[in-house]
Amino acid sequence: MLEIKDLSKAFGNKQALTDIDLSVPEGVIFGLLGPNGAGKTTLIRIINQIIEADKGEIFLEGQKISPADIRKIGYLPEERGLYKKMKVWDQLIYFARLKGLSLDEAKSRVNHWMDKLEIASWKSKKIEDLSKGMAQKIQFIATIIHEPRLLILDEPFSGFDPVNAEIIKNEIIGLKNKGTTIILSTHRMESVELLCDRVAMINQSRKILDGPIREVKNSFKPEIFEVTLADIQEGLPLEFGAVEIAPGEWHFKTSLNGGTPNQLLSKFMSLGQVTQFDEVKPTMEEIFIHQVKSAENG
Numbered sequence: 001m002l003e004i005k006d007l008s009k010a011f012g013n014k015q016a017l018t019d020i021d022l023s024v025p026e027g028v029i030f031g032l033l034g035p036n037g038a039g040k041t042t043l044i045r046i047i048n049q050i051i052e053a054d055k056g057e058i059f060l061e062g063q064k065i066s067p068a069d070i071r072k073i074g075y076l077p078e079e080r081g082l083y084k085k086m087k088v089w090d091q092l093i094y095f096a097r098l099k100g101l102s103l104d105e106a107k108s109r110v111n112h113w114m115d116k117l118e119i120a121s122w123k124s125k126k127i128e129d130l131s132k133g134m135a136q137k138i139q140f141i142a143t144i145i146h147e148p149r150l151l152i153l154d155e156p157f158s159g160f161d162p163v164n165a166e167i168i169k170n171e172i173i174g175l176k177n178k179g180t181t182i183i184l185s186t187h188r189m190e191s192v193e194l195l196c197d198r199v200a201m202i203n204q205s206r207k208i209l210d211g212p213i214r215e216v217k218n219s220f221k222p223e224i225f226e227v228t229l230a231d232i233q234e235g236l237p238l239e240f241g242a243v244e245i246a247p248g249e250w251h252f253k254t255s256l257n258g259g260t261p262n263q264l265l266s267k268f269m270s271l272g273q274v275t276q277f278d279e280v281k282p283t284m285e286e287i288f289i290h291q292v293k294s295a296e297n298g
């Protein structure tokens with residue numbers, strides 16, 4: 001869907017993006033991750049043709065991106081851009097028309113989305129009279145109203161309470177299921193785990209990680225197992241640092257130490273009843289912190 005080749009951008013002597021290559025397949029939710037100041041917003045702005053790259057190329061659906069492609073893209077910026085004095089209905093119709101919809105189509109889609117997000121009663125409210133979360137819903141509708149093929153969401157959950165965040169999350173999944181390709185830039189790693197098929201991480205202007213989320217997680221497996229043993233006949237070797245969680249039942253973590261999971265399991269089976277034997281998988285949060293710290297330490 002989107003192909004980014006060798007993209008660089010500097011602001012004065014500050015390098016914001018360096019030699020970025022990215023490939024976003026059609027129909028996925030693609031997590032664009034990275035610490036503050038990494039270069040994510042700069043990349044998103046270049047894709048949206050708000051600013052120009054110094055070097056590199058972008059292809060959308062196989063063609064070099066052009067201003068006409070803006071109608072294929074929906075962009076929810078981190079800093080929201082609604083006209084405060086305008087009424088909700090007028091504003092949504094305005095954005096829909098701007099993206100090329102006929103007036104009838106615009107009215108029908110705005111009605112559809114306002115009903116869907118249960119905000120039909122806000123039509124004649126001014127944006128300045130809405131709460132942050134309420135305005136967020138309007139901005140979300142404005143972003144998706146023209147049914148873009150590519151949706152770029154920068155921190156889409158910020159400002160939402162957990163109930164509304166869940167509603168928006170489900171709408172994002174719904175859009176994906178209809179075939180929309182979505183780039184999701186967020187610092188909320190639990191949302192990344194839940195929603196993303198692929199992730200790329202940028203740090204200090206460079207891409208430092210890229211791939212399907214499952215592969216990324218597998219490649220970071222620390223090979224640690226969480227074990228619970230019951231009915232232990234003899235004392236558990238001290239090496240495990242086990243904690244007794246019930247009489248005769250011990251819980252601990254241990255690493256493979258070069259062996260296989262089966263070897264480890266049979267060792268524990270000889271010591272007592274194995275009631276738990278789970279491989280500890282790293283969370284995206286742990287991977288994020290690990291990657292950023294190891295980049296800092298060179």
Ligand SMILES: Nc1ncnc2c1ncn2[C@@H]1O[C@H](COP(=O)(O)OP(=O)(O)OP(=O)(O)O)[C@@H](O)[C@H]1O
Nearest residue numbers: 011014015016034035036037038039040041042043
């Ligand atoms: N218009 C600009 N003028 C000068 N420097 C800029 C400009 N825009 C971004 N930068 C710099 O480029 C770098 C990348 O910024 P960018 O906003 O892309 O980061 P980000 O990954 O989106 O960060 P955050 O997670 O905090 O939103 C930063 O050092 C920033 O200060």
